[in-house]
Amino acid sequence: MLPQLEREFLQADLAQVHALLRDMSPAEDPIEHFQFSQRASALESRLAELANEIISAPAGVAMFFGGKPVVGSQGIKATFSTRAVNCFQKLVSQRFAADEQGPLSRHGRVPMADDTQLLVTDVVRGSFGFVLQAQGDSTEGGTSLKSVVDEVADTLSKLAAVEETLSDEAASVLDDRQLGTLREFFKLLDDEGASLRLVEGERDFELDQRAIGRARGRVEALTIVDRTETLNGLIVGWTQYSRRFELLTPEQAVIQGEIAPQVMEAVTLGGRNPMHQRVSIECKVREVRARGRSPRLRYTLTAVDPESAT
Numbered sequence: 001m002l003p004q005l006e007r008e009f010l011q012a013d014l015a016q017v018h019a020l021l022r023d024m025s026p027a028e029d030p031i032e033h034f035q036f037s038q039r040a041s042a043l044e045s046r047l048a049e050l051a052n053e054i055i056s057a058p059a060g061v062a063m064f065f066g067g068k069p070v071v072g073s074q075g076i077k078a079t080f081s082t083r084a085v086n087c088f089q090k091l092v093s094q095r096f097a098a099d100e101q102g103p104l105s106r107h108g109r110v111p112m113a114d115d116t117q118l119l120v121t122d123v124v125r126g127s128f129g130f131v132l133q134a135q136g137d138s139t140e141g142g143t144s145l146k147s148v149v150d151e152v153a154d155t156l157s158k159l160a161a162v163e164e165t166l167s168d169e170a171a172s173v174l175d176d177r178q179l180g181t182l183r184e185f186f187k188l189l190d191d192e193g194a195s196l197r198l199v200e201g202e203r204d205f206e207l208d209q210r211a212i213g214r215a216r217g218r219v220e221a222l223t224i225v226d227r228t229e230t231l232n233g234l235i236v237g238w239t240q241y242s243r244r245f246e247l248l249t250p251e252q253a254v255i256q257g258e259i260a261p262q263v264m265e266a267v268t269l270g271g272r273n274p275m276h277q278r279v280s281i282e283c284k285v286r287e288v289r290a291r292g293r294s295p296r297l298r299y300t301l302t303a304v305d306p307e308s309a310t
Contacts, residue, residue, distance in 0.1 A: 003054045003060075004200075004201070004202075005124065007047060011047065017040045020036055021037065059134040060149070061149055062124060062131045063088065063130055063196065063197075063198055064128070064129035064196070064197040064199075065129055065196060066128075067192070067193045068194065069081070080188070081128075083188055084189070087181055088132070091155075092152055093110050094175075094178045094181060095152055096112060097110050097111045097112055097116075098177075099151075100112065102260055103300070115145075116145055119133055119135065146201075150200060153200040155174070156198065160212065168296065171222055172296050174224060179222055190209070190213055193209060195207060196212070223288075224288055224289075230281070230282050232279070232281075234248045235247060235274045235277055236248045236254065238259075247279075255283075256299070257283065258300045260300055263304060274304055279304050280304075283301050284300045285299055286298040
């Protein structure tokens with residue numbers, strides 16, 4: 001069972017035990033009071049253990065569905081659940097590859113997809129849902145699968161948020177491939193009249209049909225264009241731990257962005273630091289456009305050459 005779900009069940013159990021103890025007199029029924037007190041201590045001890053287990057657990061998420069696809073306590077439509085889980089898995093694989101290699105092409109095989117497969121390890125009821133977990137916390141090139149699942153959950157939450165600023169923040173890290181999968185996911189939920197509750201890490205949120213419709217409208221209104229640009233200028237910011245750079249152009253504009261992992265690795269291994277150097281850089285530029293909104297640009301540095309700078 002996902003540790004977060006076990007914690008939820010134990011917290012409910014503990015609340016019931018405490019309620020019984022409040023209504024019970026140790027003088028009138030000392031044996032029963034002692035037994036329930038021991039039960040409360042055991043639950044509190046297990047809850048303390050779970051706090052550490054949640055932090056160290058491999059990637060995992062619980063997806064609860066409600067609404068029309070769920071038939072009482074009997075089950076959930078097979079075609080809907082298969083497509084919904086498949087969309088989430090695609091989002092995880094695509095985000096993992098994008099974090100490692102930059103924006104993905106629109107077509108073709110997703111790199112490292114086999115290394116990012118989650119397993120359906122449990123079926124949960126109430127609303128009907130599934131627990132998806134990794135066999136271990138796969139890491140490629142410094143990218144943790146657990147952190148990627150967290151990023152995907154964060155994106156779903158922000159795209160459906162009431163605040164436009166949160167939606168803009170989520171959209172800025174998408175590429176066209178991920179956007180296509182998000183359109184498929186939210187369209188499926190919206191057309192089927194479904195709701196979604198997602199539990200991951202310390203995150204627990206629910207998207208009702210209004211939130212899902214809002215997210216669908218946003219992703220369908222987005223257009224993402226990726227291109228490659230070569231820029232010259234002075235490096236005025238270079239941060240290794242967060243893989244960020246700042247470039248001062250000849251026009252005195254400052255361009256900020258991310259440094260691709262392979263570039264940072266090559267620079268670090270080579271013992272070079274381009275800080276305060278004039279360089280020529282190659283960047284992947286992602287332009288996110290939404291109807292009625294100014295375009296948002298995101299830069300990812302993919303090559304740096306001090307010698308060819310002008």
